[in-house]
Amino acid sequence: MGGWFPIYLREILILQRKLLRQIASMSVSPLLYLIAFGLGMGRDITIQGRSYLEFLIPGLVAMNSMVQAFTIATEINVARFYWGIFEEFQAAPLSDAAYVTGEALAGITRALLSVIVVILIAAISGVRLSYNLFFWLAVILNSFLFSSLAIGLAMVVKSHADQSLLTNFVITPMAFLGGTFFPLDKMPPWVQGLLKLLPLTPASEAIRASAYGQTPPWFPYLILTVLGGAMFVLAIKLVKKARD
Amino acid sequence: MIEITNLVKRYKTVQALNGVSLQVAKGELFAYLGPNGSGKTTTIRILTGLTKPTSGDAYLNGCHFERDALKAKRQCGLVPQVVNLDTELTVRENLDIHGRIFKMPSGERRARTDALLEYVEMDDRGDSLVKHLSGGMKRRVMVARALLHSPEILFLDEPTVGLDPAIRRRLWSLLKKIQQGGATIFLTTHYIEEAEFLADRVAFLDFGNLVQLDTPNNLKARIGDWALDEMIDGHMHTQYFSSRSEAQAVIDQKQGGFSLRRVNLEDAFIALTGKKVSDDGSVAKTPEDNEPAATAPSPGAGGH
Numbered sequence A: 001m002g003g004w005f006p007i008y009l010r011e012i013l014i015l016q017r018k019l020l021r022q023i024a025s026m027s028v029s030p031l032l033y034l035i036a037f038g039l040g041m042g043r044d045i046t047i048q049g050r051s052y053l054e055f056l057i058p059g060l061v062a063m064n065s066m067v068q069a070f071t072i073a074t075e076i077n078v079a080r081f082y083w084g085i086f087e088e089f090q091a092a093p094l095s096d097a098a099y100v101t102g103e104a105l106a107g108i109t110r111a112l113l114s115v116i117v118v119i120l121i122a123a124i125s126g127v128r129l130s131y132n133l134f135f136w137l138a139v140i141l142n143s144f145l146f147s148s149l150a151i152g153l154a155m156v157v158k159s160h161a162d163q164s165l166l167t168n169f170v171i172t173p174m175a176f177l178g179g180t181f182f183p184l185d186k187m188p189p190w191v192q193g194l195l196k197l198l199p200l201t202p203a204s205e206a207i208r209a210s211a212y213g214q215t216p217p218w219f220p221y222l223i224l225t226v227l228g229g230a231m232f233v234l235a236i237k238l239v240k241k242a243r244d
Numbered sequence B: 001m002i003e004i005t006n007l008v009k010r011y012k013t014v015q016a017l018n019g020v021s022l023q024v025a026k027g028e029l030f031a032y033l034g035p036n037g038s039g040k041t042t043t044i045r046i047l048t049g050l051t052k053p054t055s056g057d058a059y060l061n062g063c064h065f066e067r068d069a070l071k072a073k074r075q076c077g078l079v080p081q082v083v084n085l086d087t088e089l090t091v092r093e094n095l096d097i098h099g100r101i102f103k104m105p106s107g108e109r110r111a112r113t114d115a116l117l118e119y120v121e122m123d124d125r126g127d128s129l130v131k132h133l134s135g136g137m138k139r140r141v142m143v144a145r146a147l148l149h150s151p152e153i154l155f156l157d158e159p160t161v162g163l164d165p166a167i168r169r170r171l172w173s174l175l176k177k178i179q180q181g182g183a184t185i186f187l188t189t190h191y192i193e194e195a196e197f198l199a200d201r202v203a204f205l206d207f208g209n210l211v212q213l214d215t216p217n218n219l220k221a222r223i224g225d226w227a228l229d230e231m232i233d234g235h236m237h238t239q240y241f242s243s244r245s246e247a248q249a250v251i252d253q254k255q256g257g258f259s260l261r262r263v264n265l266e267d268a269f270i271a272l273t274g275k276k277v278s279d280d281g282s283v284a285k286t287p288e289d290n291e292p293a294a295t296a297p298s299p300g301a302g303g304h
Helices: A004-017 A019-041 A052-070 A072-082 A085-090 A096-124 A133-156 A160-177 A189-195 A200-211 A218-241 B040-047 B069-074 B091-101 B106-119 B135-147 B165-180 B192-198 B216-221 B244-253 B265-273
Strands: B002-010 B015-024 B029-033 B055-060 B076-079 B153-157 B184-189 B201-206 B209-214 B226-232 B235-241 B258-262
Touching: A004 A019, A004 A072, A004 A096, A004 B091, A019 A052, A019 A096, A052 A072, A052 A096, A052 A133, A052 A160, A052 A200, A072 A085, A072 A096, A072 A133, A072 A160, A096 A133, A096 A218, A133 A160, A133 A200, A133 A218, A160 A200, A200 A218, B002 B040, B015 B040, B015 B055, B015 B201, B015 B209, B029 B040, B029 B165, B029 B192, B040 B055, B040 B153, B040 B184, B069 B076, B076 B135, B091 B106, B091 B135, B106 B135, B135 B153, B135 B165, B165 B184, B165 B192, B184 B192, B192 B265, B201 B216, B201 B265, B209 B216, B209 B265, B216 B265, B226 B244, B235 B244, B235 B265, B244 B258
Parallel strands: B029 B184, B029 B201, B076 B153, B153 B184
Antiparallel strands: B002 B015, B002 B055, B201 B209, B226 B235, B226 B258
């Protein structure tokens, strides 16, 4: 288990080498959503007594941390299919749990960086929210869940093209439907029921409540922890299976 | 040092390894020779934990390759066929990550990195990004990386594929040097001259079967010392003789162009497997391809 650090360090060194490009890439979608939905369509809309921008920023935090944590799958697949680095790790005395831990932490680091980008964009837009411990805990749990999911799925796909398909089918719908851009309580009850099953929904709920300075409900944290733990264990099993 | 017993690997429709058993002694340089698809890489992948075998056992320096996998892996270094360095990282960073994975203390990691980069004559490129290195340089970095944690056993899977002859020879010298340092080397290759030049013992592998295993000299001696090449109907036919005088006696009775030379390992491979390996690793067609599998001819009685 102690061997996670070199895996993490490798991802961080690569991230550091292209940091400016990465930050620019992390800024694009929140900036576009902010301009289109926040400043464009949502200027005169209020939700739960707050401006739409205040509603949107926590959603963008949840979405961006999910997307960036999930991006670790792309890094893993590039290392696996193009560079063959994954085999270097497989041939090394490194446990599957250590590998998954290193990659999951790298995914969380990327996600945290992307959240800082969103917070800076929000500050520039004049939105002031509360970035307290509950907020960061929800961000970390959300990133842990999605980076673990990403590692597991990266072991299942057979090519880089399959990875794009997964992103399109798993991440993109969740980004729009997981309580990011609109409150779920405006939807018909059966739709609400379905959308509450998406892992991003409790993350949006917890991040939004804590960003509003409220004491967030504990249930979303429980769901994120249980799902994250399950994804982590699944990722370890899939890494083991990917050996052949 | 390496003990393989009845190793079998079956993919859906392909039998990649068909019950291979062999032993490699400590300090030996062992070459695994065969055309593409003969099962060479599969064997190395199984021994290094990259592929699960269908059945069979292997011990690496006394450690079972599956039951005691982490301990077995600590004893091994691997230079895979495909360059698998992190191209976005520098040479030193690549080695540093490897050393950390093998839990080497920082001082030892740095000292070994310096020593090995000098050893592979890359000490002036330690801070270069890997993507800026030539193919030959990358191969040498991979050898340095595989040696960083001082493995007892070094696996090299076709280490000189795609390298120009001068760099190939340089890598051969390096491998000899590594063997002299006490390491056991298990090398796969389809370059017959590479096996002949480097190996203490050579195994011929064909369609997943181990067909011959001996020293290069013994393998050659099985077919004779002299080879007489003759072009008949556009095909090269070779006869083998145990002495030059026997060959000369045949030449004296014939008209036309002959070429008399010493038997090499390629002759032994062709005679003992009925196959010829071309430079790209594929099985080249020989006039005998449509005939039943050849058996080893007795010295002097050639016929290939």
